[in-house]
Structure formats: C-alpha cells, structure tokens
Amino acid sequence: METEDRRILIIDDEPSICAGCRMTLADNGYVSDACSTGRSGLKALLSGRYQLVLLDMKLPDMDGMDILQKVKDSGIDLCVIVMTGYASVKNAVDAMKLGTFDYLSKPFSDDELLNAVALAVENRRFKEAHMAVRRQPATRRDFGNIIGENPRILQIFDDIRKVAPTDTTVLLCGESGTGKELFARELYAHSHRSDRPFMAVDCSTFSSSLLESELFGHTKGAFTGAVQDKEGIFSAAGNGTLFLDEVANLNMDIQAKLLRALETHEFKPVGASRLKKADVRFIAATNRDLKTMVREGRFREDLFYRLNVFPIIIPPLRERRDDIPRLLYHFLRQTCRQTGKRVDGFSDESLEILVNDDWPGNVRQLKNVVARLVIIADSPVLECQHLSDHWEAGPEPVRDEVPDSLDALKAAKQNLLDVQFGEIEKAFLKKALSEAGGNITRAARRVGMQRSNFSTLMKKHGLNSAAGPSSDRI
Numbered sequence: 001m002e003t004e005d006r007r008i009l010i011i012d013d014e015p016s017i018c019a020g021c022r023m024t025l026a027d028n029g030y031v032s033d034a035c036s037t038g039r040s041g042l043k044a045l046l047s048g049r050y051q052l053v054l055l056d057m058k059l060p061d062m063d064g065m066d067i068l069q070k071v072k073d074s075g076i077d078l079c080v081i082v083m084t085g086y087a088s089v090k091n092a093v094d095a096m097k098l099g100t101f102d103y104l105s106k107p108f109s110d111d112e113l114l115n116a117v118a119l120a121v122e123n124r125r126f127k128e129a130h131m132a133v134r135r136q137p138a139t140r141r142d143f144g145n146i147i148g149e150n151p152r153i154l155q156i157f158d159d160i161r162k163v164a165p166t167d168t169t170v171l172l173c174g175e176s177g178t179g180k181e182l183f184a185r186e187l188y189a190h191s192h193r194s195d196r197p198f199m200a201v202d203c204s205t206f207s208s209s210l211l212e213s214e215l216f217g218h219t220k221g222a223f224t225g226a227v228q229d230k231e232g233i234f235s236a237a238g239n240g241t242l243f244l245d246e247v248a249n250l251n252m253d254i255q256a257k258l259l260r261a262l263e264t265h266e267f268k269p270v271g272a273s274r275l276k277k278a279d280v281r282f283i284a285a286t287n288r289d290l291k292t293m294v295r296e297g298r299f300r301e302d303l304f305y306r307l308n309v310f311p312i313i314i315p316p317l318r319e320r321r322d323d324i325p326r327l328l329y330h331f332l333r334q335t336c337r338q339t340g341k342r343v344d345g346f347s348d349e350s351l352e353i354l355v356n357d358d359w360p361g362n363v364r365q366l367k368n369v370v371a372r373l374v375i376i377a378d379s380p381v382l383e384c385q386h387l388s389d390h391w392e393a394g395p396e397p398v399r400d401e402v403p404d405s406l407d408a409l410k411a412a413k414q415n416l417l418d419v420q421f422g423e424i425e426k427a428f429l430k431k432a433l434s435e436a437g438g439n440i441t442r443a444a445r446r447v448g449m450q451r452s453n454f455s456t457l458m459k460k461h462g463l464n465s466a467a468g469p470s471s472d473r474i
C-alpha cells in the first residue's frame with residue numbers, strides 16, 4: 001500500500017487532522033491525499049484509486065455511514081478505518097458491521113494511527129494473498145496432533161493454514177473439551193512466531209485482581225505483598241503468542257485494559273505510571289456465546305469485535321460423530337502405550353453405543369472414558385459390559401468456569417442441572433426400554449407416558465428402540 005497506486009485517503013473536515021495524519025503517514029512511507037467534505041471524499045473513493053480510507057464519521061455535508069454504505073453498494077473493495085469521538089463509539093461499532101476494519105477514537109496518537117494503518121495493510125495483504133492463491137484441497141497431513149477427518153474439521157485446518165501466517169487475532173469458539181487449546185497450539189505452530197514463546201492463560205482460574213497482575217505484571221509496593229517488581233505474562237510472551245482461554249471470564253475493568261493492549265499493543269503493569277509495549281499475537285477462546293453476553297451488557301462490544309476478527313467455530317463432538325471411532329482408537333492406542341496393557345479394540349455393539357452417545361464433555365470426556373475402559377478391561381475387546389461398568393462410575397463432570405456474577409451463577413446452576421438431568425432422563429428411558437424388551441409402546445406404558453412423548457424424548461437423546469437391553473450409557 002506504500003506505492004503510488006495504493007494510496008490512502010483521509011476524509012475529515014478538520015484541516016489539522018488531515019495535515020497531521022498526512023505528515024505522520026508520509027514520515028512512515030505511506031502516500032496519502034485528504035478531502036475535507038463527504039461529497040468530495042466519496043467521489044475520490046468511487047474513482048477506485050484508494051485501497052484504505054481514514055474516515056471521519058461526522059462531516060458537515062454527509063454522514064460517514066452514508067459514505068460507507070455507498071462505497072459498499074458500488075462493490076469497491078476498500079479497507080476503512082473510522083475516526084470517531086468517544087461519544088460515538090456505538091456508531092463506530094455499527095460501522096464495523098458495515099465492513100469497517102478498525103476505528104480510532106479521537107484524539108489519537110501517531111502510534112495509534114500507524115498501528116491501525118499497519119494492521120489494515122497487513123490484513124489487506126493477507127486477503128490479496130489468499131485471493132491469488134488457488135484454494136488448496138483440504139488435507140490433514142500437517143495437523144498430526146489433531147485427530148479428525150470430518151469436513152468441518154478439515155475446513156478448520158484450511159482456515160488455520162490461511163490465518164496462521166498473519167498476525168490477525170483469532171477467536172476459537174466451542175464447548176468445553178472440543179479442543180480449543182489444541183487448535184490454538186496448532187495455529188501457533190503454523191505461524192511465523194512458532195520459534196517464540198506460546199503463553200496460555202486460563203482467565204477463569206485467577207481472581208480479577210490477581211489476573212490483572214498476572215497478565216500485566218506489577219511494580220514493587222503496588223499492593224500488599226508486592227515486595228518486588230514482577231513481570232507479567234504480556235512481557236514474558238515477548239514477541240510470541242498469547243492464548244487467552246475462557247476470555248468471557250474477564251471482568252469489565254480487565255476487558256478495557258485488554259482492549260487497549262489489542263488496539264495499541266500497550267499495557268500498564270499494576271502500580272506503574274508508564275505504559276509498556278508488547279508485540280504479541282492474540283488467540284482467544286471461549287465456550288460462551290459472547291454475542292449474548294454483549295447484549296446482556298456483560299462483555300464489551302468493542303472488545304468483542306476486536307477479538308472476533310477471525311472466528312473459528314469448533315463443533316461439539318456430537319455434531320461430528322464420524323470422527324468418534326478414529327478418536328476412540330487413537331486414545332485406545334495412546335492409553336495402551338502408556339499403561340503397557342493390551343486391548344485391541346471395541347466390539348461392534350459397544351462401538352455403536354459410543355458413537356451414538358452425546359458426549360457433553362466432548363473429546364476430553366471421550367479421552368478419559370477410553371483411558372478408564374482400557375484400565376478396567378479384562379479382555380482384548382471392549383464389550384458392552386465394560387461400558388456399563390463405566391456408566392456406574394457416573395457421568396463425566398463437565399468443567400466450567402467460576403461464575404463472576406449472580407446471573408452467571410444462576411446460569412451455571414441451570415447448566416449443571418440440564419446436563420445432570422439429561423443424563424438421568426436418558427438412563428430412565430434406557431431402563432424403561434430395557435424392561436420392555438425394546439418395545440417403545442410397552443416402555444411408555446410402563447412409566448406412565450404417552451408413546452409420542454416417550455419417543456420425542458428418545459429422539460432428543462439420540463436413542464433408538466435397540467437402545468434397550470444392550471445399550472448402556474458411557
């Protein structure tokens with residue numbers, strides 16, 4: 001974007017902003033022009049000469065949103081950085097929904113301007129590179145640590161291959177145990193920062209005050225017990241990658257500090273008066289619906305858009321059942337190696353039950369179940385009998401984060417009840433079916449339910465009538 005044919009346009013009615021930006025950009029090798037009205041700016045943009053625009057949202061003759069909409073309608077592929085006052089951050093977020101890449105809150109520093117432009121340039125290069133390169137057929141050869149051939153997993157490998165070489169922030173979303181950390185590590189391994197540190201922080205394991213000092217460090221005397229300066233994870237990550245797990249657990253105060261770190265790559269240790277720089281690549285993960293949290297006012301909207309630049313959704317295991325046999329055999333071999341025990345495989349019947357299970361704890365639960373089955377196995381083939389032994393050991397607890405508000409506590413309680421009640425409900429259906437020899441009508445009658453309700457519940461739990469005598473819960 002530094003060359004003459006890839007100019008930057010600044011549209012702002014304040015001459016001092018235009019002049020200041022142009023000077024800073026010129027000092028750093030960028031070529032730019034400026035327009036002081038919306039109409040002249042729009043005309044210049046529609047000429048197609050510009051690939052990046054710094055756009056003021058409040059112009060005397062036109063609204064910035066109208067300009068954005070018209071450019072979008074024209075089909076011109078433009079990277080937009082919105083410049084806005086603090087009062088209109090909401091407006092800026094709306095603009096992001098129209099395809100805006102970034103926003104700068106006025107007044108902004110030269111560094112903030114240059115950071116935003118550099119990110120936009122990098123994003124542009126990334127998009128161009130991948131438009132030019134023909135899509136490679138999905139292959140899993142270079143993802144040796146991850147077991148999966150399901151099309152949605154292969155698509156994730158493809159996405160990781162594309163996004164890993166950039167410094168773009170990635171948000172991994174998926175239920176607990178789906179493999180978010182594993183995918184984060186693969187992303188890191190495929191990035192140009194793979195020879196630098198990978199630091200993982202579980203945001204749910206620290207109290208808010210401790211987390212701030214863990215992340216950003218602290219100075220001596222910053223709080224009781226801070227007997228010396230301490231480097232935080234941001235500093236320790238050096239020029240590496242920071243994996244923020246369970247990012248939904250950050251409180252509002254730390255969210256604001258993280259937002260600054262994401263925007264300016266600057267952070268302030270607790271008790272320090274000066275900002276420090278950190279050139280870190282961020283990967284975040286969540287098992288919560290951040291959009292809902294934003295709607296409920298529990299997660300900052302601007303931080304959400306900052307994190308959600310490149311979301312990767314990891315499906316729960318029950319939505320990729322074709323991978324279950326591969327995972328079962330992978331963990332079977334792994335446990336056999338670790339324990340020195342010889343178990344060759346699963347009987348067809350037990351495999352079918354395992355494949356049809358709901359796996360609320362996803363791959364982590366499956367891994368633990370296989371380990372337990374191998375340990376208790378007394379024959380080279382795992383039979384249904386072994387599964388029922390496991391079932392008596394109780395369902396796998398689903399790990400969850402420590403709630404940080406009354407609402408979150410209630411949601412956690414409901415979640416736990418749903419999971420545990422679901423298990424009881426399923427066992428109840430299986431028992432009734434088993435006692436009725438697999439006959440749905442008789443099973444429903446025995447427990448005093450209408451057949452239609454009974455069979456709806458069976459569908460909910462993925463049971464068929466054969467799930468009677470032989471089918472036991474894993």
Ligand SMILES: Nc1ncnc2c1ncn2[C@@H]1O[C@H](COP(=O)(O)OP(=O)(O)OP(=O)(O)O)[C@@H](O)[C@H]1O
Pocket residue numbers: 145146147148174175176177178179180181182183245287363364367399
């Ligand atoms: N596709 C997979 N292939 C092999 N192992 C996997 C796969 N997915 C997950 N695992 C294993 O399952 C366990 C849980 O994975 P991981 O910790 O990455 O999940 P997570 O989504 O980050 O969980 P949480 O949200 O609870 O932190 C790990 O031991 C991981 O190695």
